[in-house]
Amino acid sequence: xxxxxxxxxxxxxxxxxxxxxxxxxxxxxxxxxxxxxxxxxxxxxxxxxxxxxxxxxxxxxxxxxxxxxxxxxxxxxxxxxxxxxxxxxxxxxxxxxxxxxxxxxxxxxxxxxxxxxxxxxxxxxxxxxxxxxxxxxxxxxxxxxxxxxxxxxxxxx
Numbered sequence: 001x002x003x004x005x006x007x008x009x010x011x012x013x014x015x016x017x018x019x020x021x022x023x024x025x026x027x028x029x030x031x032x033x034x035x036x037x038x039x040x041x042x043x044x045x046x047x048x049x050x051x052x053x054x055x056x057x058x059x060x061x062x063x064x065x066x067x068x069x070x071x072x073x074x075x076x077x078x079x080x081x082x083x084x085x086x087x088x089x090x091x092x093x094x095x096x097x098x099x100x101x102x103x104x105x106x107x108x109x110x111x112x113x114x115x116x117x118x119x120x121x122x123x124x125x126x127x128x129x130x131x132x133x134x135x136x137x138x139x140x141x142x143x144x145x146x147x148x149x150x151x152x153x154x155x156x157x
Contacts, residue, residue, distance in 0.1 A: 024075075027075065035098045036101050038060065039062075070120055099136075120148070127141045
């Protein structure tokens, strides 16, 4: 989605808008009530390869992804920043819930899955874009980025 939106921004070609909207709706459907992302829509090892309409906590943990939620939220932030329609309010509401979960809950729920310097560049970019959108700049988000920036600088001194 990020590539399609960037293409639209730079080319002014809106011929992929249907695909962008489809991806936005799909990503929104993957955000659980608590804000955690499902790792997969379909996974061959769960639910007989059928869509994961319901998912247990153990399944969430087994399919946990560092990359997908940040990349998805980056794309959603680009969507809100570049599209102006009624879907943007839903995107904002669910993205706020997902950002709050990723920043405040995920490190405590999955501490054993975090490295001292996690590879979460997508989420850092997502936080950057969301903090530029009115009502989304939160100290929790900024502090989350800053803590890893400090660790990164310490590792690569």
